[in-house]
Structures are given as structure tokens and as C-alpha cells.
Amino acid sequence: MLDKSYYDKTDEIIEHYGRKASSLIPIMQDIQAEYRYLPGELLTYVAKEIGITETKAYSVATFYENFSFEAKGKYVIKVCDGTACHVRKSTPVLEALWKELGLSKKKHTTDDMLFTVETVSCLGACGLAPTMMVNEDVYPAMTPEKALAVIEELRGKG
């Protein structure tokens, strides 16, 4: 059961976009921006409030890779695996991060909830390949060593 504050915040977001089916995606985006993930209970609540079935909301939420029902870490690291980044060796970067953080294709978030590592298809910054993002910051021309240095730095910040 989520705390009441979650529902209050959601009400606020729903009010902002209006109680209509077409508000679903912006509402989900704002909830995810607020909590770094989309709590399932809130999705069910939103569906009821804007008058669509829970199934429909779930259908939309699972269609887009961006929405996550699992809590994400404080730092969300997106390793670009688009064509340009891939040929400029993004895979070793990803593997280095996985190894360092004990993550895998199935497990995306560290147990201490500090890091989430995921791949994206293209960040639109192919000139900087291989590219990586940590939350809103872009890290260009990555190597496994540089990636690990970033992790060290973020760990220092806590």
C-alpha cells in the first residue's frame, strides 16, 4: 500500500492534465518523473480517475520502454546502443558497468538503489559515440575505464 502522499500528488497531476483518456501518457510521465518509476497502484488509480480500464492503461504503459513499474536507482545510467555507438564499442562499456555493479540483462538496479543501468536505442548524439547519460547529463566518447570513473565519482557523492 502506497502512502497517501502518493495519491495526493497523483491527484494534482491528474487535475493538471484533465480527467480524460488522452491525458494518460502525460500523467504517467509526470508520475515517473516524480518517483523515478511508475508505481502500479498509481496506474490503476489513474485509469479509474480518467475513465479507462486498468487493462488499457497497462497496455499503454508496457508498450513504451520508457515506463517502468520497478523502482529505479538514484542514478539512471542509459548506455546508448544505437548503430553508431554500437560500432564504436558501446558493448564493452555496458559490460564493464554490469560487472562493476553486479547487474545483468535481467537485473537493472543495484540493491542499494543507487544505480540503474539500461540501454537505449539512440540518444540522438551519434557524433559523441559511444554516448552514455546519467540522469540528465550526457557523457560523450565513453570507454570502460571512463565509465568506471564516473561510477566512482557518483559513489563519492552518494
Add this chain to the structure above:
Amino acid sequence: MGYMTINGKKVEFTDEKNVLSIIRKAGIDIPTLCYHSELSTFGACRLCTVEDDRGRLFASCSEEPRDGMVIYTHTERLRKHRKLIVELLLAAHCRDCTTCVKSGECKLQELAHSMGVLKVRYDNYNEIRPVDYSSPAIVRDPNKCILCGNCVRVCSELQGLGVLGFANRGTEATVTPAFEKKLSATDCVSCGQCRVFCPTGALTIRTHMDEVWEALGDKNTRVVAQIAPAVRVAVGDAFGMKNGENVMGKIVASLHAMGFDEVYDTTYTADLTIMEESAEFLDRVKNGGKLPLLTSCCPAWVKFVGDQFPDMKENVSTCRSPQQMFSAVLKEWYRDPEHAEGKKTFVVSIMPCTAKKMEAVREDSYTKGEKDTDAVITTTELIRMIKNAGIAFDKIESESCDMPFGIGSGAGVIFGVTGGVTEAVLRRLADGHDTATLDAIAKCGIRGEEGIKETVVPYNGMDVKICVVSGLANARKVMEQVQNGEKEYHLIEVMACRRGCIMGGGQPIPAGPRHKAARAAGLYSADGAMVIKKSDENPLMDVFYNGYFKGKAHELLHNHR
């Protein structure tokens, strides 16, 4: 209005919505997996693709007809195209056809066969997903799903529920309830319409055949069957007889041959339902009880009200459904050691319905803490059992039901079609039983296949406003209108399945438009052939209320909330 040329033949069209219906009207069969005239057009399977004179390929189900179109439906190119589609569907599909419950009725299997797909060149890399056995009525096997979306649309468009939906994308795409919940954890009402529309074995009936065979094989068990009205008009065509033909006598004979000790007709308790429900209705009118009275014979509808309109739960009649009344009566009869003769009693109800399986295990379907209905067999399963027992159904001589519960009225028979319960109530309330009276009732606007029908009937100086609904999406509409005061009724009859039980979730498939009309006509003609037309004139009513069951009506015939 216009003309189009199909395979070189000029074809006239009027108001058809899409090219596909014109092609089919012209007598050309094009396969489809996702197209149903009662559902919205989805255009997912692409099997209905046709070619025009410029070589353009398009899906005929979602193409508007235009005057002067020239199309080809079975060119070599299209044949290859369709075969490839089926092959690709099979590539990601379970291939254990022989042990699939849908084998022989599966649309995909049939297409693979007719198109000559004798080999699938691709390996199935799909992860094997767990089968959902949580529902008492429906088994959902995602490994056999081809993503045609029929169940998704039928659940939301016809049944107004939307329990099933698509999830994920691309090769991960799947049909599932929200959050991959089990069906039992959703608002699913077990109506089984998803299973009717599913072309493969992804959604099937949860079968109880094994339990029944086992009981039949046990010498110390008395196996008693009750047969619902809609079953008798849906069995014959599986054995090469006419659509909608009333084969009740043959069903009774087959059950006797299988080893059932006693066989009864559920119309007997349909009559009891009418007695009880009419009394309840008059009582509510007289004493200011909750109105409108909502009928309670359809378990899918009863669950729907509980989940979707909990404020109106009290409006639902307390009467048990005919199935539950019959089972309760039978079990009570055999509680008397003199009747039981030292044997256990096993009650099998034979129903056109999957929701009845859910109703049988519902808590309030137990009397004195004991389960009344031991097994529910749908019409589909019955046909399988008849074949399994080696009975030549077309040749078997008709037999009649056993006594002491073997008499039902015509009013009970028409329960199986939308408007039937209301008609039976009106017959009960009418003074006379002459042809003119019965005719007037039949023509008051409650017959016919429309989803929502309204009528006003005068009774004792009062105008009784009645609404007859079939299909839960229609029911939702009516209930919302009642709740916001837009409409006012005294009685609302609802059957969860469109057109009533004759098109129930347990009926054999496929069943096209011809079946629908024929089954309804079959029940009305069965009613016509009955000597007793009114429930209160069934001689067994008096026996019930004044004989062994005297004083037990409330306990046996009503749900106790």
C-alpha cells in the same frame, strides 16, 4: 451503392461497410482470423488481403467499397502471401495439435491444413509461458495466442469489461489481464465469450468431463443430470442434423446410455424460478422493496452487478438460478435415506454456459454447507462425451425425462433466449392462458435479438416498465441510465451473452448468423409444442409446494445473503 468486379465477375453492393463483406456476399470464402462482424475492425491478421487491378495489396476487412473497384481474391501471389502468414503464425505457436483441446475446431489448424502448410521452416523461440488455470470456467494458454485481439475486443466492446488487453510490444507482445494478473483476480465474469471468439486454443473451457466419467463409473453413486433449455437446440448440428433442431429426446437417451441414473430438464426449476421471482417482484412492488428488480438467472450478470454496480446488489433477485434450484432440490430429495437407498448423489448440470461453472462453486450455491451442483458440463463438452461414449446420435431413439422432476413448461424452455424470462413472468402474471393472451405477450416487444428492448405492460392498474437486455456492455449502459435517473424500470432482465443462452460461452463453435436465428426459432417452436405454457400450470409446482418440499422453498430456492 455501386458495382465492383471480383475475380472477373460483376457484383453489386449497397451499404456494406467493407470490401470483405461484399466478397463474402458474392459467395467467395476468404479466410480471416481477426474479423468479426459484431466487433470493430482490427486488421491484424492480414489474411483477408486482396489484390486490385494495379497490383496493390490491401486488407479487404478495412477497405471501404468504392464503385468500379476491380479486385482479385485468390491469385497465386495472394495464395503465397496467405500461406506465409499462417506459417509465420505457426512459427511462434505451440505445435502440440493432437493433444490440444481445440483440435478439430481450431481455425489456425484448419487454415494450415487447407493452405497446405505441411512444414514450418522456423523454430519457435518463444519462452514457454505459464497456463492460467485460476478461473473456474476458462483456461488461458498464452502459448497458443496469435494476438488476433478478438478476446480483447469482445471483452470490452460486447461485454463492457475489458479484462483482457494487449501488453508489451513486438515479439514480447501478449494478451493478458492488467499486471499479468490471474483471471480469478480480475473482474472476469466467466461469460466465456472470449472463448467463443478465440480462433485457437488460447482460451478454452475448463472441463469437468473427467469428474463426470469417474462418477458414472462408480456403482455407489447415483449420477443425475439436468439439461438447460438452450442445450437442446445446439447439439444436433454437430451430428449432421439441422441447425437449431430440438434434440432434447436424443440428448436424454444419450445420457441414459452413458449411464446417467436420472435425467431431468432444467425447465422444471425455471418454472420454480418464475413462481418465486414473480412473487418476489409483486412483494417488492407492494411493500416498497428495491426496484428495479434485476433478474438473477445469469451468473455472469450477477457477478457483473456485484463488481461494477455494488450499490445495486440489493436489487438483484434473491432467487437462485434454475441450475442452483434444481441441484438444491435434488440434493434435498436424496437427503432422505428412503430416497437415497444408500447411494451418494452426484448432480451434473448440462449448460450452454461457462459462467455456470463459476456459479456452481460460488459460496451461496451451497445448501447446508454442501455443494449442490457437483459438475457443470457445457454443450461443447456434452458433444465430446457423446462421441467418446460411441453413441450414434443421429440414430438413437428419443427418450423422455425421468420422474419425479421431469415436467417443465414452455415458459421454462424460452429461458434460453433473451426476453424469455420476462415472457415467462408475464405469462405467470396474466390471467388467461388462451392463445390470444399468449400471443399478445409474445408481441409486446420482448422477443427479437436487439440488445436492449423496452416495454410497458399493464398489471392491476399499474404500468409495469420492463427492460430486456443481452450483452453486458448493453447492461452497463442501461444500469448507468437507471443510476443517473434517465430511465426508470420495474424489472430488468439481463443475459450476459448477446441473444441469451443460445449463444452462451459454452455453446459449440463456430456459430454464425444462421445458428443464431435457428437456435432462437428452435426454442420458440419447442415452446409452441408444449402442452403446458405457463409455469404455474406445471402440475409439479403444486407437488413441490405442498409435498415433500413443503416449507423448504425459501431455503432451497433463494440465496441467503
